[in-house]
Amino acid sequence: MNATDRTPADLLRSALAGDAARPLVTFYDDATGERVELSVATFANWVAKTANLVQDELSAEPGDRVALLLPAHWQTAVWLLACAETGVVAAPQADPADADLVVAGPDALEAARACSGPRVALSLRPLGGRFPEAPEGFADYAVEVPGQGDRFVPYVPPAPDAVALAAGGRELTGEEVVAQARADAGALGLAPGSRVLSGRDYADWDGLSQGLLAPLAAGASVVLCRNLHLLDDDALAARKASERVTHSV
Structure with missing residues (x-):
């Protein structure tokens, strides 16, 4: 967290410059038993690879809109920050027919075909696994991203006053995303080292902020579920204890 941060990408760079080894996103899928923990450094590496994919392979430009037809998931969090790095507008659950490109999970592939631009499919399988067979008309993210570079340099640095996020009927510039995330972090009482457990989706601002952006702005981390x-009260209490959760949303 740095007072001079003006875009979501700046927030991630500040986290990386701090304690890069600390956990940033811990993900659970309670339907499959999956648990994935990403440190700041590992998360940033996924973001860099994804941003290179967006910029170089998908030829997206600042201002283009990316419909993210994805649930709350660690890979969705990666895509949100990769969009911020490249200057494209992240639009969770937007109409793919109005988007320049679309990124879809396995349950949204048919809807995603309405996009006339590039289409990327995420299997959302454990450990970022591939589809057994890539869906026709889509690039398989798990096939395309590993070979991308570990360092990202935008051709055009994102402008803080450009639209960065379109969610829940709101459009926010990079500066507005950072300012609102900081305000939300303050309202939640987050501080460096806080651990936020979120069971919310990423369809609107509250879910995005509480489940990623506010913890990032505060130097905290998120346990994204x-x-x-599917958890009963005892299992939920055990998770909060094992993950050292300080806040729940």
Whole structure:
């Protein structure tokens, strides 16, 4: 966290310049039993590779809109920050027909075909696994991203006053995303080292902020849980204890 940060990409760079080894995103899928923990450094590496894919392979330019037809997932978090790095507008659950490109999970592939631009499919399988067979008309993210560079340099650095996020009927510039994330972090009482457990989706600002952006702005981390409703009270309490959760949303 740095007072001079003006875009979401700046927030990630500040986290990386701090304690890069600390956890940033811990992901659970309670329908499959999957658990993945990404340090700041590992998360940033995924972001860099994805940003290179967006810029060089998909030929997206600043201002292009990316419909993210994805659930709350660690790979969705990666895509949100990769969009911020490249200056494209992240649009969770947007109409793919109105988007310049689309990124879809396995449950949204048919809807994603409405996009006339590049289409990327995520299997959302454990450990970022590939589809057994790539969906026709889509690039398989798990096939395309490993070979991308570990360092990302944008051709055009994202402008803080350019739209960075379109979610839940709101459009926010990079500066507005950072300012609102900081305000939300303050309202939640987050501080460096806080651990936020979130069972919310990423379809609107509150889910995005509480489940990623506010913890990032505060130097905190998130325990992101998909299908959290499958846990009973005892299992939820055990998770909070084992993950040293300080805040729940």
